[in-house]
Amino acid sequence: MTALTPLIGISDIEAAAGLIAGHVVRTPTVPSPGLSDLLGVPVTAKLELLQRTGSFxxxxxxxxxxxxxxxxxxxxxxxxxxxxxxxxxxxxxxxxxxxxxxxxxxxxxxxxxxxxxxxxxxxxxxxxxxxxxxxxxxxxxxxxxxVHPFDDPLVVAGQGSVGLEFAADAGELTDVLVSIGGGGLIAGVAAALHALRPGVRIWGVETAGAQAMSQALTAGGPVGVELSSIVTTLSAPSVSRLTYDHVRALVTEVLVVPDREAVRGCLELAEHAKLWTEPAAGCLLPAARQVVRRVGDGARLGLVVCGGNATAADMGAWSDRFGLREDNSAGSGKSAGSASELE
Missing domain, CATH: 3.40.50.1100 (Rossmann fold)
Incomplete structure (x- = not known):
């Protein structure tokens, strides 16, 4: 059995945060009345789409x-x-x-x-x-x-500064949802929240066809995966041992949602939260519905809105592909998307 990789510590994340201060933006952490109404529980969003270059x-x-x-x-x-x-x-x-x-x-x-x-x-x-x-x-x-996107402790510690800020700036949270590509963001955020908000559950979110972390968890370690998701920003061919070990140790579960629901999530974020996102962030909403069904009305959700680098042409093409322009259920509240579609 492969030994567990040493996990990133809060001191590593604090050091990285100090290193990058002045070069990156301390992005807003805001309660979202629109998303709270949509999901039926309080929602707080960490707006990393407002970061320099449009993502964390x-x-x-x-x-x-x-x-x-x-x-x-x-x-x-x-x-x-x-x-x-x-x-x-x-x-x-x-x-x-x-x-x-x-x-x-x-x-x-x-x-x-x-x-x-x-x-x-x-x-x-x-x-x-x-x-x-x-x-x-x-x-x-x-x-x-x-400069590896996720298989580097210093990069993971840098991404962990998102969790450092979220822990400091958010009110009460029970559950935080984080998108997963190669796992660098969730590894860093989970490490920070585990240290600073130890009672908070962390949920990972992938899209179908970009399931490197969920397949690694099933296999007991990183494995190569076939990629078919439209969400290229989540499409890592495998996770790393570093990120896998963090998720295995610190994350409650990795949820998988269809591409169509990730795009629908973008439309809902635009309508209800006034946020222009990409599907890597849009996937959080269908996953959040799953979490609310499991946790119940006592949930206090945190969403790491990881990026907004999608064009109007991109969104139009995806909406046409999945029939969402004519789909009146987009943005229709808690009923949008059946349970079978989302699970």
Missing amino acids: KARGATAKLLSLSEAERAAGVAAVSGGNHGIALAVMAAALEVKATVVMPRTAPARSIRIAEAAGASVRLTETMGEAFALVERLRDEGLTL
Whole structure:
């Protein structure tokens, strides 16, 4: 049996938060009357879509960049990304005058590719996410420093600053929902909340076809998965031992929702919370309904609204694909989406 990876501690997260202070935004933590009415229980949202580069990814990328030696800065950095991590690394590396190479699959949002290129990064495209991970490993072998999106304790500690702020700024919480791609965000948030809000349950959320963490939990460790979700920002080909061990130790359960419900969640967040999100955040709403059904009316939910890097064209295309433009149930309250669809 593989030994448990040492978990990130609150001192690691506090150190990372101090390192990145002044480079990233302390995003708002706000009660949401609209979402509270929609879900029937109090809801507080941590608005990471207002972070620099439009997602929480700026935190971990900045923590890693600020830790580099002069030799590592001179050689440059590389990252693999389905979109948001690539944007974050490109923009933050430019701000810190570090040369960056970003590897993305061709399925990555065109907007993400454009922003990374506009920031001055060298963007390399591959056919699949698996090929992207393989290419970035070769770049590391050539001397670039890998800024991994989730398999790096410093990156995870940087993402954990989200949980540090949430714990400090939120009122009473019983359950916090966090989206999962490779697991860096939930690992950091869970570590922070475990230390500062030990009674709070943490729930992970994936989309069907991007189930790297739930399949790892079933298998007893990280495994490669087939990717078919439209949610490229959650589509890691596997989680890491680091993130898996955090989720196994600190997370109540990982919930899986269909792509259609993740897109519906985006529409509901726009209508009821006035938030323009991407499906990686939209998936939280159908999962929140599951949590409320299980926990009951005493639930006090926290949602980490992880990012908002979707275009109007993206949202229109997804809405058409899933028939949501004509679906009057979107935004219709607690009844939106049957239990069978959401579970």
